[in-house]
Amino acid sequence: MEYGDVLVLTEHELRKLVSLNERTVAQIEQGFAELEKGNAVMPAVMTLQLPDAGGAVDVRSGYVKGLPSIAVKTASGFFSNPDLGLPSCTSQMLLLSAENGLLLAVLLDNGYLTEVRSAAAGAIAAKYMAPRFAETVGVIGSGIQARMQLEALKLERSFKRVYVYSTDSDERTEIFLSDMKKKLKVPVEQAESAEAVVAKSSIVVTTTPSREGYLRPEWVHPGLHITAMGSDSADKQELVPGVLRTADIIACDLRSQCIRIGELRGGIEQGIISDETPIQELGAIILGRQSGRVDEDQVTLCDLTGTGVQDTMIAMLAYELANEKEVGLRIKN
Amino acid sequence: MEYGDVLVLTEHELRKLVSLNERTVAQIEQGFAELEKGNAVMPAVMTLQLPDAGGAVDVRSGYVKGLPSIAVKTASGFFSNPDLGLPSCTSQMLLLSAENGLLLAVLLDNGYLTEVRSAAAGAIAAKYMAPRFAETVGVIGSGIQARMQLEALKLERSFKRVYVYSTDSDERTEIFLSDMKKKLKVPVEQAESAEAVVAKSSIVVTTTPSREGYLRPEWVHPGLHITAMGSDSADKQELVPGVLRTADIIACDLRSQCIRIGELRGGIEQGIISDETPIQELGAIILGRQSGRVDEDQVTLCDLTGTGVQDTMIAMLAYELANEKEVGLRIKN
Numbered sequence: 001m002e003y004g005d006v007l008v009l010t011e012h013e014l015r016k017l018v019s020l021n022e023r024t025v026a027q028i029e030q031g032f033a034e035l036e037k038g039n040a041v042m043p044a045v046m047t048l049q050l051p052d053a054g055g056a057v058d059v060r061s062g063y064v065k066g067l068p069s070i071a072v073k074t075a076s077g078f079f080s081n082p083d084l085g086l087p088s089c090t091s092q093m094l095l096l097s098a099e100n101g102l103l104l105a106v107l108l109d110n111g112y113l114t115e116v117r118s119a120a121a122g123a124i125a126a127k128y129m130a131p132r133f134a135e136t137v138g139v140i141g142s143g144i145q146a147r148m149q150l151e152a153l154k155l156e157r158s159f160k161r162v163y164v165y166s167t168d169s170d171e172r173t174e175i176f177l178s179d180m181k182k183k184l185k186v187p188v189e190q191a192e193s194a195e196a197v198v199a200k201s202s203i204v205v206t207t208t209p210s211r212e213g214y215l216r217p218e219w220v221h222p223g224l225h226i227t228a229m230g231s232d233s234a235d236k237q238e239l240v241p242g243v244l245r246t247a248d249i250i251a252c253d254l255r256s257q258c259i260r261i262g263e264l265r266g267g268i269e270q271g272i273i274s275d276e277t278p279i280q281e282l283g284a285i286i287l288g289r290q291s292g293r294v295d296e297d298q299v300t301l302c303d304l305t306g307t308g309v310q311d312t313m314i315a316m317l318a319y320e321l322a323n324e325k326e327v328g329l330r331i332k333n
Numbered sequence: 334m335e336y337g338d339v340l341v342l343t344e345h346e347l348r349k350l351v352s353l354n355e356r357t358v359a360q361i362e363q364g365f366a367e368l369e370k371g372n373a374v375m376p377a378v379m380t381l382q383l384p385d386a387g388g389a390v391d392v393r394s395g396y397v398k399g400l401p402s403i404a405v406k407t408a409s410g411f412f413s414n415p416d417l418g419l420p421s422c423t424s425q426m427l428l429l430s431a432e433n434g435l436l437l438a439v440l441l442d443n444g445y446l447t448e449v450r451s452a453a454a455g456a457i458a459a460k461y462m463a464p465r466f467a468e469t470v471g472v473i474g475s476g477i478q479a480r481m482q483l484e485a486l487k488l489e490r491s492f493k494r495v496y497v498y499s500t501d502s503d504e505r506t507e508i509f510l511s512d513m514k515k516k517l518k519v520p521v522e523q524a525e526s527a528e529a530v531v532a533k534s535s536i537v538v539t540t541t542p543s544r545e546g547y548l549r550p551e552w553v554h555p556g557l558h559i560t561a562m563g564s565d566s567a568d569k570q571e572l573v574p575g576v577l578r579t580a581d582i583i584a585c586d587l588r589s590q591c592i593r594i595g596e597l598r599g600g601i602e603q604g605i606i607s608d609e610t611p612i613q614e615l616g617a618i619i620l621g622r623q624s625g626r627v628d629e630d631q632v633t634l635c636d637l638t639g640t641g642v643q644d645t646m647i648a649m650l651a652y653e654l655a656n657e658k659e660v661g662l663r664i665k666n
Contacts, residue, residue: 006441008341010666046379048394048403055434059392059405061381070381072392072407074427076434086433094407094427101388101409106439107664108339293617329664333343333441 002108007105009318009328014109017321018153024317025127028120029286031064031313032253036283039065042254042308054079062308063098065185070098071107071315073308075114087111095315105328106318113318117310119148121253121282122227124207125302126156128285128292129251130203130225135160138201140194140215140238141208142166142176145229147183149205154184157203162188165197167208195219197328206230208237213266222297228263229304241266244273244301249293252303253310262305340438342651342661347442353452353484357650358477361453362619364397364646365384365586369616372398387412395641396431403431404440406641406647408447414635420444426648437527438652438661446651450643451479454586454615455538455560458635459489461618461625462584463536463558468493471534473527473548474541475499475509475573478562480516482538487517490536495521498530500541503650528552539563539571547601548577555630562637574599577606577634582626584613585636588644 009017013174018024020161034040046059046105055078063070073089082088091114095105130153139146150162162184166173173190180188191197198204198219206215208230215226215238226247230238244250244267252258257269267273280290282302293300342350367373377427379392381417388411397405408424424447428438440446448567463486470492472479483495499506506523513521526529531537531552537546538560548559548571559580563571577583577600585591592601600606613623616633626633655661 004443009666012666041382043379045383046392046394048396048405049374050396050403050431050434052398053432053434055431057405057429059379059394061379061392061615063383065385070383070390072381072390074405074429076429076438078432080432084433084494086435090435092427094425095452096407097386098383098392099386099411101383101386101390101411102419102423103425103441105408106341108436108664110666119336165591166589205348229642242562252483262404268366268399270590275539329339331343331441331662333345333443 004333006103006331007322007328008108008331009105009322010108013156013217013327014107014112014318017325017327018113018116018314018318020116020148022155024116025155027317028117028310028312030288031309032124032283033286034064035307035309036281036287037271037291039308060078060201060308060311062312064309066096067316069095069104069316069319071312073311093315099141105263107315107318113314115144115148116175116316118145118229118304119152121304121310122149122229123152123155123298124226124282125227125304126153126203127159129249129300129302130157131223131293131296136163136201138163138197138294140165140197140204140206141198141230142168142173143207145207147180149177149207149229150180150184152252153203160186162186163191163197163200165191165194178211181236201319208238210237210238213237213240215243216240217246220246220299225300227302227304231262233261234265234296239263239266239268241270245294246299247301249280249300251282251285251301252304253282255279255281256308257305257307259304262303270277282285312333335666339436339439339666340655341664341666342438342460342655343441344443347445347651350660351446351449351479351647351659354429355488357449358453358456358488360650361450361643362457364642365457366614366619368386368642369435369614369620369622373642374571378396392520392526393641393644395595395645397642397645399659400649401431402437402649402652404428404645406644407563414615426644427557428477428648438562440648440651441569446647448477448481450647451478451562452485454637454643455482456485456488457557457582457615458560458637459486462582462633462635462638463490464556464626464629467535469496470536471496471530471617473498473530473537473539475501475506478480478540480513480560482540483513486536491516495519496524496533497521498524498527508584526558528654540567541571543571544568546570546573548572548576551581553632557635560635560637565594566594567598570596570599572596572599574603574605579632580634581631582613582633584618584634586615586638587640588612588614590638590640591636595636597636618665
């Protein structure tokens with residue numbers, strides 16, 4: 001590319017280029033490691049409220065020292081969009097050179113890259129924290145992240161059965177079951193309750209936009225790993241905070257963010273978590289500075305809220321792959 | 334456009350579509366009026382520092398209630414770029430629907446739209462504040478904004494002569510003089526000092542990135558209007574703060590911002606300006622809530638720092654014009 005060239009990639013192209021696979025997980029893992037090493041700079045999210053339209057636009061970014069580029073992600077959430085047949089949330093990314101600030105690429109991914117980088121974080125949590133021999137895994141929710149988190153688990157553990165609980169319509173849940181059976185090539189069954197999912201599973205991923213904790217401490221059993229990735233704002237919560245008390249290891253993607261908008265928030269509000277509570281960031285576990293699971297009977301928990309560094313890592317990967325495969329529209333500018 | 338279509342406009346296309354003319358000035362004027370009416374929401378600028386590369390990336394945005402779209406501008410400043418033959422500052426904008434958050438357009442303007450919206454603010458300042466019969470105007474600096482601010486003044490006042498002072502090389506200053514003579518169709522001459530420019534002119538626009546006030550209060554004469562648009566960060570300053578004391582009317586684009594990063598900052602630091610000092614925002618003058626110049630002998634001053642609302646207004650205009658003229662690349666996404 002010459003100076004002034006901008007690469008434009010559509011969602012269709014990005015879906016073909018970037019998959020949830022080992023390379024992607026390794027890329028996101030590198031991001032968390034750099035974050036732990038203190039090599040990442042992430043400014044606070046910028047939020048533009050559009051109260052009349054019941055919407056908001058968030059901008060986030062992350063710079064990783066030594067890496068050639070940075071992503072700026074603009075994400076919209078408009079609650080009445082589904083009534084109009086439009087997605088409630090979407091996003092796109094700009095990739096800028098970290099050396100000279102010039103625009104390298106416009107990634108018109110409609111939120112796809114965010115889905116992938118979020119699922120990759122789930123894979124990393126499972127890699128270091130889930131029991132090694134997990135026969136059964138469970139997921140609460142049946143949206144895109146429920147699908148992708150299961151695919152992410154499949155990269156890290158060879159489970160034999162999946163249980164799902166969702167408040168979605170029977171029709172949509174049926175589609176989910178049938179799709180996931182095909183993708184994962186194992187039985188995928190509906191459970192009668194979230195409690196039943198937890199009871200039957202050694203790994204559980206919670207993926208709902210619940211506003212109230214529903215996963216209760218008395219459901220937790222030895223050997224359970226929970227990845228809670230639904231809460232990403234101060235009004236969402238999936239775990240009854242007492243669950244935090246049951247965990248031998250509590251991990252998260254970014255402590256300073258999880259205590260504001262993740263499951264750690266409820267723990268702090270109820271006095272279960274304090275500044276002294278040992279909470280490991282994924283990067284510290286990846287680098288071996290803190291330990292992940294060391295015993296099949298430990299209860300482990302990972303709170304994921306999503307970080308600007310993940311956006312930068314996935315956008316960089318997309319750009320690399322597009323250049324390798326010469327995909328996308330090059331605009332002389 | 335259908336849902337999912339994204340319009341991509343290059344700098345070349347945007348330069349043909351958007352000019353500094355009456356329609357553009359009216360568009361920016363509407364933005365300032367909406368700001369005054371309390372209809373604009375502008376989150377604080379998000380800044381990502383890249384200290385290793387001596388650079389920073391700023392993101393700003395502005396929502397104007399009732400208008401159909403919002404711009405998100407990503408602007409880079411990398412100080413060593415000129416050594417590499419690259420521009421030190423550049424930017425681009427995304428235009429999102431304010432109704433559903435979807436991406437409407439990618440404006441690859443390389444900073445051009447920012448130049449135009451900044452110059453348009455200068456035109457508005459002159460329209461309401463400059464003496465009606467201004468024979469001679471002056472500009473300090475000879476960069477892009479020196480050029481565009483002169484073109485902006487030409488829209489509002491029929492001056493007969495221009496004086497310029499710049500610390501640029503003689504060669505570059507010669508090019509400036511010759512270019513501007515052609516564009517403005519009046520004599521454009523080099524003055525021997527900034528002081529001489531002020532002495533000879535009834536309107537002066539300061540456009541430099543000076544880090545120290547150079548325009549002195551004792552230079553100010555009855556009837557002078559100054560538009561100070563160079564300072565847009567806390568380390569820049571063009572006016573010796575005492576100049577503020579000489580002004581009968583002090584105006585600005587956005588008080589809360591100018592006291593941090595504009596010329597008002599120096600006034601506050603030296604105790605010349607307090608919370609009680611009457612300072613008019615341009616929007617209040619446009620709406621007639623505050624008066625602009627009412628007497629040819631008044632000394633008037635306008636401090637411009639640039640606002641996210643101007644970005645939204647100019648991006649909307651570019652999008653409108655592109656749709657009217659069917660310019661740009663429509664990407665199905």
